[in-house]
Amino acid sequence: MTVLYWIDLFGVAVFAMAGAIEAARNRFDLFGVLVLSFVSALGGGTLRDLLLDVSPLAWIGDLTLAYTALVSGFAMFVLAKFIRVPFQMMLYADAIGLAAFTVSGTQAAIAMELPGLIVIMMGMLSGIFGGIIRDIMANEIPLIFRRDVYATASLTGAIWVYYAQKLGMSMSLAALIGLNIVIIIRFAAIKWRLSLPAFLNTASYRKENHPREL
Amino acid sequence: MTVLYWIDLFGVAVFAMAGAIEAARNRFDLFGVLVLSFVSALGGGTLRDLLLDVSPLAWIGDLTLAYTALVSGFAMFVLAKFIRVPFQMMLYADAIGLAAFTVSGTQAAIAMELPGLIVIMMGMLSGIFGGIIRDIMANEIPLIFRRDVYATASLTGAIWVYYAQKLGMSMSLAALIGLNIVIIIRFAAIKWRLSLPAFLNTASYRKENHPREL
């Protein structure tokens, strides 16, 4: 799965940059920027590995992951001093990272022959936990809890990958389609501001819960 | 310990509902509700298993626990749209959940033949950690830190179960009495608003620290 590894690395880089931007918004110093970058990029996989008792952790066994997160965060820290990265661009890149982590996390859990519910939870958790812990460290209510198409995109992708492989589809093809499912849902959600109104109570419609920026 | 397993399941259900209510108060969407329900209900046991290096985690080894948490949280999410659950009722139910988790957590640690201090800490942690992590995710100072009869009830139950079994009492009887100890202390604390004044500094008497609702 060399292609998936590269996509995973891209996901690490993108999530690290998103973490750096969040840190900059909170006026963290360089150290804080690197911590938030690292945690955003590798937190999801780390929690998955801890819960499943996988050892060593992915970024301890493969330093490329750790270096990619740190270098990407540092680059964004420097870059942010010179140019203003359009937030919309980050959202689209973030969607690709979410897709990569969801698919690779789901496949890692499938490889451990876990039950379907756990596989799907681990896939989703791999995709979204980095952002959750990032927001907690920045002392904010994780925004994901208020905008469910983010998690729903990851969930849909994880369900797809699980059932596709269960029904005999090859790992590569299932991953490729799964990536596209997550990306398309997120792109659509970003473009048209989708949410799941059927499940939302009226308070969720309030303007304050739909900030223009993440 | 079939009876204890059922009490444990009841604890999962009750804690999941309390998590759903907390999520609703913060206007989380369905996804956030399910996450907070799951974390409230299974967070304490998960942390205990991680600290003690138990693998697989309880809810990975026994999916009934995971489904109970998710279904209970979802049910409360739906229910909260139609009726207003009296908060007082939730507090009493929560006390039973606290009792169940304290007792089962203590017995799990006893079974691993750990030293007394660790057994008691693990029992208490199993009971209270779900609520702590829930409050952190909702970006609040964990209320438990300001109202010590909650933790004290759990601590008393854990100490009881540890010494009762050490002194030769049967597991079932020690558990049954332990459950009652925690429940009675919590019920009394809820009814008469007990706290431990001897240890509190004057600031703790301020009105703001005794909100009417959890």
Place this chain on the structure above:
Amino acid sequence: MTVLYWIDLFGVAVFAMAGAIEAARNRFDLFGVLVLSFVSALGGGTLRDLLLDVSPLAWIGDLTLAYTALVSGFAMFVLAKFIRVPFQMMLYADAIGLAAFTVSGTQAAIAMELPGLIVIMMGMLSGIFGGIIRDIMANEIPLIFRRDVYATASLTGAIWVYYAQKLGMSMSLAALIGLNIVIIIRFAAIKWRLSLPAFLNTASYRKENHPREL
């Protein structure tokens, strides 16, 4: 390494007291004080052990650590009712704890023959994580993220210990010098309010980011 063990115990005591003071500032009750003391003192080592899959955890295998944290936190809780501990004194003591944890954490990781990047990260994490999780539990943005000479001191010490031992210096001597490096950097930072201006953006110069007290 008997000397290092004693320094480590001193670190546990000092961090526990710092946690108790933070708890008192937030008007936690006795239970909250003990939890914050414990987490501040043993959180860094616990996270390191979890990430490296070390079992049992240090404070489960050696109860002296757990008791030291609890007794120190309790003592500070009582003491705080009678005298006012000068904050400046705590900062200096805290620097010694940071030094002890950084050095012992780095050496623990070296003993596991991990790659240099991971060794240094684990050393730094052992030193600083207790304070980070303490601030998160007290619902504050971890102050360390805004004052990088704290983390930088730990980082410098970890790098020193790693390369000193790699270049053949004896463990004891490397530890002793490493302790002094961290302590001197922190003492200087406290005395002259050092920060790393080259990496800070202008917002970091704002007064609000340089509170007089930790």
